Amino acid sequence: MVADRRVPGPVGAERRARLWAVTLDAADPVRAATWYQAALGLSHDEPLVMAGGVELRFATGASHPPGWVEPARIILNFHVGDIRAAEARLVALGAVWARELEATRWGIIGTVLDLDGNYVQIVEPTADSPTCLHRKEDHG
């Protein structure tokens, strides 16, 4: 197990913030939502796509050029129970791979591009992964 050293936060802070949703700017929001549903097997209750307890929202806001100039700036990490099954699903969909499945210290990880060029990673954490990378239910 990798040790996580705690970084002190503000003293006496009485607050609670939840990272509730991620909004992705999409050339075609409906198509993007459908892609996430198909690529990852997520539930899609239009217009929301749910990934665990987090909402994925798709919107067309300011006009962005096609594809990220720096896709590594924000990466969405989806934790899966069976990464080979997740890989097969993405392959069947014809997803573009930025990095094929690879064993790392964080677990087995693969990276694909979504339809708008965002990096989407599938991750199967291992028992040795840092606790922060485990599923919420594994935190106790």
Next chain:
Amino acid sequence: MTVATPALGSILLGTTDPVRLRDWYTAAFAGGDSGVFTEVTPTLFACRFGDTSLLIDGRSDVTDTSPDPGRVILNFHVDDARATAERLDAVGFTWLVELEERDGGLFGTLVDPDGNYVQIIELREG
């Protein structure tokens, strides 16, 4: 056989200055019931905010400031958006859109030091 639905386990922010970005998110949202950042490596920090974690990763494949802000927006729900805004104003945070009433609650948009857009939301009951 039951197949578990994938969860968005974490959102990773790539940055050239992970300490600066960690300190910003700490000042904005960490602490209290939200937990604090852990140092996974000297250039990788993690903090859980609700059902997912924010990872801040020092990387060489990004520049100092986002060339395309707004492509992805992180939405933080807070219990008291006005108190949050007052606290952030006191330490000089930059607002792209100041806190305002919209249908369903209070919304404001911050810009983090790398240029990423961060929305603060307090939803009204009902």
